[in-house]
Amino acid sequence: MAAPRMQVKCGVNNCHYWQNNLCYADALEINPQGDGKANTSDGTCCTTFKPRS
Ligand code: SF4
Numbered sequence: 001m002a003a004p005r006m007q008v009k010c011g012v013n014n015c016h017y018w019q020n021n022l023c024y025a026d027a028l029e030i031n032p033q034g035d036g037k038a039n040t041s042d043g044t045c046c047t048t049f050k051p052r053s
Helices: none
Strands: 030-032 044-046
Touching: none
Parallel strands: none
Antiparallel strands: 030 044
């Protein structure tokens, strides 16, 4: 895998793109959860997440 252009620290260690607390996806898509409007960081969600097989 190529080195990430922007360093994204991530703790989701069961994601396909996760390695050593960094995200190695080529691009990230983040979206609000639930009713479509985030009020806190809890209301945001990484849509790029893919479970590790
Ligand atoms: S895709 Fe999202 S969940 Fe997966 S490692 Fe990257 S930031 Fe974390």
